[in-house]
Amino acid sequence: MNSYEEFSKKDKPTDYFIKLSEELSKLNEELNAFNVISESSKINKFPISVKDNLCIKDMETTASSKILKSYIPPFDATVVSKIRGKNNFSFLGKTNMDEFGFGSFGVNSEKCPKNPFNTSYVSGGSSSGSAIATSILKYHISIAESTGGSISTPSAFCGVVGFTPTYGSVSRYGLIDYSNSLDKIGIMARNSNDIRFMYDIIKGKDSYDTTCVDVKCNNENNKTIILIDELIKGINPEIEKSFLELVDNFSKMGYKIKHKSLPFIEKAIASYYIIAMAEASTNLAKYTGFKYGFKNENISEKYNEFFTTSRSNFGKEAKRRLVLGTFVRSASVKDMYYSKALKTRTLLINELSKVLNEGFILSPVMPIKTPKFDEINKFSPLEVYKTDILTIPPNLCGFPHIAFPYKYLNGMPLGAQLITKHWNDYAIIDIVFEWENNFKYNFKYNLGSL
Amino acid sequence: MKIGLEVHVGLPTKTKLFCRCKAYATEPNTAICPICTGLPGAKPMLNKKALELSVDISNALNCTIEKETSFVRKVYFYPDLPKSFQITQKDMPVGHSGTLKINNKVIGIRRIQLEEDPAKILREDNYTLIDYNRSGQPLVEIVTEPDITSEDELRVFMNELKSILYYLGVDVDQDIKADLNISLSDSRVEIKNVTGLKNLIDAAKYEIQRQEKLIKEKQKISQETRSYSEAKLSTISSREKESDEEYGFIFEPDLTTYSLQSIKPKEPVYVSEIAKEYSKKYHVNESQLLEIISFDKTSLKIIQSFAGKYEMKSILNAILSFKRYGKSELKEKFIEKAIKLIEKGSYLDGEVISALEKGKEININNNVVNTDEIDSEIRSIINKNKQLLEDYKTNKKAMNSVIGMVLKKFKTNPRIISERLEYILSNEFKV
Numbered sequence: 001m002n003s004y005e006e007f008s009k010k011d012k013p014t015d016y017f018i019k020l021s022e023e024l025s026k027l028n029e030e031l032n033a034f035n036v037i038s039e040s041s042k043i044n045k046f047p048i049s050v051k052d053n054l055c056i057k058d059m060e061t062t063a064s065s066k067i068l069k070s071y072i073p074p075f076d077a078t079v080v081s082k083i084r085g086k087n088n089f090s091f092l093g094k095t096n097m098d099e100f101g102f103g104s105f106g107v108n109s110e111k112c113p114k115n116p117f118n119t120s121y122v123s124g125g126s127s128s129g130s131a132i133a134t135s136i137l138k139y140h141i142s143i144a145e146s147t148g149g150s151i152s153t154p155s156a157f158c159g160v161v162g163f164t165p166t167y168g169s170v171s172r173y174g175l176i177d178y179s180n181s182l183d184k185i186g187i188m189a190r191n192s193n194d195i196r197f198m199y200d201i202i203k204g205k206d207s208y209d210t211t212c213v214d215v216k217c218n219n220e221n222n223k224t225i226i227l228i229d230e231l232i233k234g235i236n237p238e239i240e241k242s243f244l245e246l247v248d249n250f251s252k253m254g255y256k257i258k259h260k261s262l263p264f265i266e267k268a269i270a271s272y273y274i275i276a277m278a279e280a281s282t283n284l285a286k287y288t289g290f291k292y293g294f295k296n297e298n299i300s301e302k303y304n305e306f307f308t309t310s311r312s313n314f315g316k317e318a319k320r321r322l323v324l325g326t327f328v329r330s331a332s333v334k335d336m337y338y339s340k341a342l343k344t345r346t347l348l349i350n351e352l353s354k355v356l357n358e359g360f361i362l363s364p365v366m367p368i369k370t371p372k373f374d375e376i377n378k379f380s381p382l383e384v385y386k387t388d389i390l391t392i393p394p395n396l397c398g399f400p401h402i403a404f405p406y407k408y409l410n411g412m413p414l415g416a417q418l419i420t421k422h423w424n425d426y427a428i429i430d431i432v433f434e435w436e437n438n439f440k441y442n443f444k445y446n447l448g449s450l
Numbered sequence: 451m452k453i454g455l456e457v458h459v460g461l462p463t464k465t466k467l468f469c470r471c472k473a474y475a476t477e478p479n480t481a482i483c484p485i486c487t488g489l490p491g492a493k494p495m496l497n498k499k500a501l502e503l504s505v506d507i508s509n510a511l512n513c514t515i516e517k518e519t520s521f522v523r524k525v526y527f528y529p530d531l532p533k534s535f536q537i538t539q540k541d542m543p544v545g546h547s548g549t550l551k552i553n554n555k556v557i558g559i560r561r562i563q564l565e566e567d568p569a570k571i572l573r574e575d576n577y578t579l580i581d582y583n584r585s586g587q588p589l590v591e592i593v594t595e596p597d598i599t600s601e602d603e604l605r606v607f608m609n610e611l612k613s614i615l616y617y618l619g620v621d622v623d624q625d626i627k628a629d630l631n632i633s634l635s636d637s638r639v640e641i642k643n644v645t646g647l648k649n650l651i652d653a654a655k656y657e658i659q660r661q662e663k664l665i666k667e668k669q670k671i672s673q674e675t676r677s678y679s680e681a682k683l684s685t686i687s688s689r690e691k692e693s694d695e696e697y698g699f700i701f702e703p704d705l706t707t708y709s710l711q712s713i714k715p716k717e718p719v720y721v722s723e724i725a726k727e728y729s730k731k732y733h734v735n736e737s738q739l740l741e742i743i744s745f746d747k748t749s750l751k752i753i754q755s756f757a758g759k760y761e762m763k764s765i766l767n768a769i770l771s772f773k774r775y776g777k778s779e780l781k782e783k784f785i786e787k788a789i790k791l792i793e794k795g796s797y798l799d800g801e802v803i804s805a806l807e808k809g810k811e812i813n814i815n816n817n818v819v820n821t822d823e824i825d826s827e828i829r830s831i832i833n834k835n836k837q838l839l840e841d842y843k844t845n846k847k848a849m850n851s852v853i854g855m856v857l858k859k860f861k862t863n864p865r866i867i868s869e870r871l872e873y874i875l876s877n878e879f880k881v
């Protein structure tokens with residue numbers, strides 16, 4: 001049974017939603033999970049939250065950026081209208097994130113999101129708020145988005161299940177673009193049943209997104225887990241020890257464990273950041289303060305000065321990616337960076353497809369333990385980018401993947417990630433379901449329990 | 451002298467290139483949506499009809515059409531560009547390496563690409579208005595090699611191109627826009643955004659004169675971008691910052707690659723070839739024939755269906771008479787009746803044409819006259835008495851005596867004589 005069915009069957013006190021809304025608003029002051037919480041009068045059905053880079057008609061949508069402050073979209077993203085069309089759900093609000101999705105830890109947002117298990121730890125990013133909301137609400141599903149690991153990472157840090165489907169299976173219409181060829185809308189929930197339930201609602205062809213297609217999702221499982229040497233070798237020893245226990249558990253569940261070496265996989269990080277930044281720098285070009293968002297009051301400025309003033313409101317990481325992205329696509333260096341990165345992606349898709357035909361790739365989500373806020377400050381940008389080594393390969397190649405909690409270490413959850421071939425999405429959801437029969441997830445908060 | 455062109459042609463589609471808004475709406479900012487105003491989260495979707503038309507054009511201009519085509523983002527900041535990038539084509543255009551024959555020469559076509567039009571800027575004294583109706587309207591850009599070597603060739607090329615487009619259903623009379631590249635020396639001068647054929651020819655003329663003068667004075671011609679001022683009849687240097695380096699083209703990731711193999715192009719019509727062939731075969735004036743058929747499908751169809759059946763001269767005469775006096779569109783059955791009248795020696799005036807259009811029977815016996823004889827009589831009278839021309843300039847009635855004299859010789863309808871007289875005065879004596 002999924003949470004929605006369970007929720008529907010239970011009797012609710014008359015003030016249930018008002019109480020839920022109050023409790024959530026109070027806790028949100030501490031955790032910063034939501035950028036916007038809907039008025040309590042508008043919440044009367046199963047609550048869904050949506051990452052703040054997805055447009056909801058008449059609800060402020062800023063992708064956590066100052067430059068989009070007070071922007072209210074006049075249209076719903078396709079996923080939002082699909083959920084709305086079911087008439088069974090209420091939109092609880094918009095969840096906090098790294099500005100435009102630029103980040104792995106959630107710290108690139110003005111109101112810093114905090115880990116619900118312990119507020120001195122980061123929540124992970126960029127879909128920080130979606131993971132926190134899922135971790136604190138008993139009945140809840142969140143619509144998140146991943147470009148390079150933005151679903152897996154916060155899911156792992158906040159102890160929820162995070163599913164990133166095959167690129168092209170969910171319409172991106174109404175998603176504020178980070179990197180169009182990499183952005184994927186996915187789902188966070190407290191169990192695999194909820195993931196499957198919501199995936200069936202939001203997936204499918206949309207004439208408003210050319211890259212979104214109808215392909216029947218498969219469920220092929222040859223009971224083989226593959227460990228890629230290059231992905232395991234650099235991880236934190238404590239994480240490695242716990243992860244090997246997980247591998248043992250899969251072995252006990254009847255899975256054959258295979259080891260493989262794929263040195264080429266290390267090229268994924270450079271290829272990913274080049275493509276992502278190149279595309280991002282074109283996507284951010286439209287924010288000139290001209291029609292929406294940040295209002296530059298000095299309208300007598302010449303156009304160049306006008307948009308330059310407006311664009312000074314981008315955050316630091318956004319500026320970094322704009323500069324790097326603009327550089328890598330300049331004509332004189334394009335072949336060295338952008339074109340090469342595209343070729344690398346194609347090669348990696350071919351290489352990894354071969355491996356994934358033999359079984360599922362399993363790895364931790366992050367090579368490090370959940371960092372504390374004061375540890376993050378010591379990382380250089382390059383060190384931060386490198387922590388994405390485990391989540392970038394499936395994201396760069398558009399392979400479906402799912403993160404799930406597998407252990408609690410000193411009170412903090414650890415997450416692992418399963419990757420499968422294109423359009424075999426149901427298989428990994430089912431494996432997590434299988435895992436959930438042996439392992440019970442813990443949550444610190446259960447707001448709205450009945 | 452080397453002249454190259456980048457011609458921008460608006461495609462006659464019902465909707466815009468990447469959204470479902472009505473194309474060519476007139477009331478400002480009424481045909482707009484999140485896609486063509488570049489709202490965050492909106493994505494483009496390609497109008498297949500526009501793609502088909504661009505394939506028709508590429509095929510008509512003998513281009514190589516590859517298996518697939520794709521789009522790129524061209525990034526620059528300007529108030530008319532809502533996304534701050536234009537969706538256009540670069541490495542995989544719809545067509546490339548084509549040709550267009552003019553007179554006895556071949557002009558190379560470098561590439562043909564499909565792209566979106568930016569919004570329209572209306573500059574007022576102390577403010578600027580933007581009309582997003584134009585944003586996202588479909589454009590085809592036709593880029594030629596610098597093979598045009600004279601103003602005259604430029605005119606012929608543009609007429610030929612416009613006629614080909616017209617026969618493909620792309621009528622571009624008013625808003626044909628082009629960038630001109632003109633080099634008389636090693637320096638290439640680009641004149642951006644010239645609207646309309648007349649301005650294009652004028653801009654070329656003034657730029658050629660300017661460069662000739664600089665060469666004569668042994669001054670250096672600088673490589674630059676200029677704009678044409680219709681009011682000043684000259685080209686003016688304009689600062690252009692962007693180059694390919696800064697545009698930073700990347701593949702448009704919200705679109706896919708599109709197959710061109712499944713598109714069957716429309717058969718092109720080359721009127722200059724038809725005019726050449728018919729003028730040789732039927733002994734009629736080539737340029738007159740070309741003028742009749744360049745932008746007139748109906749006339750071409752009539753000529754093709756009657757060729758061989760009637761004298762070509764009579765067919766053209768009938769068409770021209772209808773074009774001069776006719777009130778409705780050309781109709782094959784009326785033209786055929788008119789041809790028969792002409793072939794029996796009848797003269798077609800306004801009254802006859804009007805009767806034909808109303809389906810009235812014409813009693814041709816009253817109307818048989820040889821206008822050639824009337825014409826030569828008129829000419830000889832005027833030539834013998836040049837004072838008549840001077841008088842005519844101040845007094846239109848001065849020519850009435852001529853009508854009387856001709857009428858005495860040919861007992862025919864005075865209206866015909868008066869019409870021939872008027873025609874000769876304006877066309878031959880230029881009064």
Ligand SMILES: [Zn+2]
Pocket residue numbers: 466469470471481482483484485486487586
């Ligand atoms: Zn539109």
